[in-house]
Amino acid sequence: MKSSPPTAARASLILCHACHLLVQAKSLPPGCKARCPRCGAKVYLRKPNSLARTWALTLAALILYIPANVLPVMTVVSLGHSEPDTILSGVKELIAANMWPIALLVFFASITVPVLKLISLTYLLLSVRLKSRWRPRDRTVLYRITEAVGRWSMIDIFMISILVALVRLGNIATIEAGPGAIAFASVVVITMFAAMSFDPRLIWDVVDNAEHEVP
Amino acid sequence: MANSEESLLACHDCDLLVRKPRLRTREKVVCSRCGAVLYSHKPDSVGRALNFSLASLIVFVLANAYPLLAFKLQGQVQLCDLISGVKELYRQGYWELAVLVFSVSILTPFLKITSLLYVLLPLRFNRRPWRLAYVFRCVETLHPWAMTEVFLLGIIVAIVKLRDIAIIVTGVGLYSFVALIVLMAAADAALEPHDIWEQVEVER
Numbered sequence: 001m002k003s004s005p006p007t008a009a010r011a012s013l014i015l016c017h018a019c020h021l022l023v024q025a026k027s028l029p030p031g032c033k034a035r036c037p038r039c040g041a042k043v044y045l046r047k048p049n050s051l052a053r054t055w056a057l058t059l060a061a062l063i064l065y066i067p068a069n070v071l072p073v074m075t076v077v078s079l080g081h082s083e084p085d086t087i088l089s090g091v092k093e094l095i096a097a098n099m100w101p102i103a104l105l106v107f108f109a110s111i112t113v114p115v116l117k118l119i120s121l122t123y124l125l126l127s128v129r130l131k132s133r134w135r136p137r138d139r140t141v142l143y144r145i146t147e148a149v150g151r152w153s154m155i156d157i158f159m160i161s162i163l164v165a166l167v168r169l170g171n172i173a174t175i176e177a178g179p180g181a182i183a184f185a186s187v188v189v190i191t192m193f194a195a196m197s198f199d200p201r202l203i204w205d206v207v208d209n210a211e212h213e214v215p
Numbered sequence: 216m217a218n219s220e221e222s223l224l225a226c227h228d229c230d231l232l233v234r235k236p237r238l239r240t241r242e243k244v245v246c247s248r249c250g251a252v253l254y255s256h257k258p259d260s261v262g263r264a265l266n267f268s269l270a271s272l273i274v275f276v277l278a279n280a281y282p283l284l285a286f287k288l289q290g291q292v293q294l295c296d297l298i299s300g301v302k303e304l305y306r307q308g309y310w311e312l313a314v315l316v317f318s319v320s321i322l323t324p325f326l327k328i329t330s331l332l333y334v335l336l337p338l339r340f341n342r343r344p345w346r347l348a349y350v351f352r353c354v355e356t357l358h359p360w361a362m363t364e365v366f367l368l369g370i371i372v373a374i375v376k377l378r379d380i381a382i383i384v385t386g387v388g389l390y391s392f393v394a395l396i397v398l399m400a401a402a403d404a405a406l407e408p409h410d411i412w413e414q415v416e417v418e419r
Contacts, residue, residue, distance in 0.1 A: 005231055005248065006231070006232040007225075007229075007230040007231055007232060008225035008230050008231075008232050009230055011232060013223075013225060013232070015225040015227060015230070017227060018352045018355065019348070019351075019352070019408075019412040019415070020224070020225075020227070020408075020409060020412065021412070022223055022224075022225055038348065038412065038415050038416075039348040039349075039351075039352055039412065039415060040348055040349060040352075041352055093376075094375075094376070097379070099375055102371070102372055102375045105368065105372070106372060109368070136229070136249070137248065137249050137250065140228050140229060140249040140250070140251070141249075141250065143228070144228070144251070151359060151362050151365055152365055152368075154319065154362055154365045154366075154369070155365055155368045155369045155372060156369070156372075157312065157315070157316065157369070158300075158316065158320065158362075158365060158366045158368070158369025158370070159369040159370075159372040159373045159376070160300075160304075160312075161300030161301065161303075161304055161312070161316045161369070162283075162284070162295065162300055162369060162370050162373035163373050163376070163377070164300060164303045164304060164307065165293075165295045165296075165299035165300040165302070165303045166284060166286040166293055166295045166299075166373065166377065166383075167286065167293070167377070168293055168303070169288060169289075169291050169293065172288065172289060172291070173288070173380075176307055177304055177307055177309045177312060181309070181312055182309065182311055182312060185311075185312060185315055189315070192359065196359075200228045200229065200249075201228065201229055201230045203229070204229040204230055204231075204248075204249070205230075208230075
């Protein structure tokens with residue numbers, strides 16, 4: 001018991017996630033509708049249903065990831081000839097055109113980031129589920145990276161919105177968005193929500209409780 | 216609430232309780248267990264964030280008023296504004312994408328700048344704006360959804376892709392957009408949210 005570090009939960013304090021005020025748990029009315037006395041946000045000891053919500057969103061993203069990569073994200077129509085582009089073929093084209101720095105950027109943002117996000121969310125969920133005590137600090141850093149990096153996957157969607165606006169030359173060349181873009185944008189938005197609904201303090205609760213049990 | 220609790224900080228990532236030390240200029244408190252930044256001392260946080268936000272609003276208007284790019288091919292010229300992509304996606308029937316792109320590239324940055332101004336401008340003159348806590352909570356919620364810097368990379372990739380096919384001319388809108396990203400980032404860097412929250416009185 002002596003070795004266990006002081007946490008807010010153990011001191012019966014709840015941190016308001018909006019304004020970072022420490023609220024005394026016993027001063028709040030029982031039930032789930034407790035609000036922060038300073039900013040009025042709902043306060044919870046831990047994010048509500050964190051694991052179930054994060055699992056649901058991660059699985060939804062995982063399923064949508066298939067159409068996001070199989071369906072075309074845009075189609076180039078030039079002189080009656082149309083050429084659909086998927087996320088991956090867009091990167092291949094950039095490599096073929098020897099635009100390495102941009103190819104690497106798009107590869108990183110559109111392929112590496114979503115895949116790593118899905119893997120790391122699944123890993124974090126499993127590690128909490130299996131009550132892992134392995135390197136909690138590194139897992140917290142992994143969580144922070146997962147949360148921060150997600151928005152960068154939107155590069156492809158923004159690129160498409162610029163391309164469809166610029167290339168509107170009637171018969172000569174037009175670019176149309178494709179259904180894959182909707183699936184891909186959904187993956188990005190859903191994984192952002194998934195990362196937001198995961199509570200990294202759950203990683204530490206496992207560690208703290210273990211220390212509590214074994215003095 | 217007792218004084219002892221006001222000098223405590225809890226880590227939002229690992230729940231560790233940390234005593235809040237007296238900070239000197241530009242020092243910060245880092246969680247000793249997981250490394251999260253809990254609080255940093257920023258000089259004249261409100262005043263500097265206000266200046267950057269005012270400047271952001273000006274370049275935001277410019278970025279929307281002038282064309283970003285022009286595309287020239289075989290004598291035809293196509294101009295592109297910040298909103299053009301949204302309109303074209305909508306016209307092609309992809310209204311979901313149009314709504315998303317509009318929200319994260321135009322609406323959210325605009326709401327973020329204006330609500331930040333709503334909070335900071337009165338505070339700068341020692342007045343407390345109406346519903347300060349609610350508005351500032353919105354600012355923090357909007358934060359991850361303002362994707363101006365990601366949008367810029369999207370523009371750059373589009374330019375690179377079209378470079379060999381046609382002539383691309385960059386416009387005033389694009390330069391204003393770059394300035395917008397820099398100024399919004401500067402406002403974020405200058406602001407310490409704790410300084411705002413301390414202005415909100417605790418209801419008892």
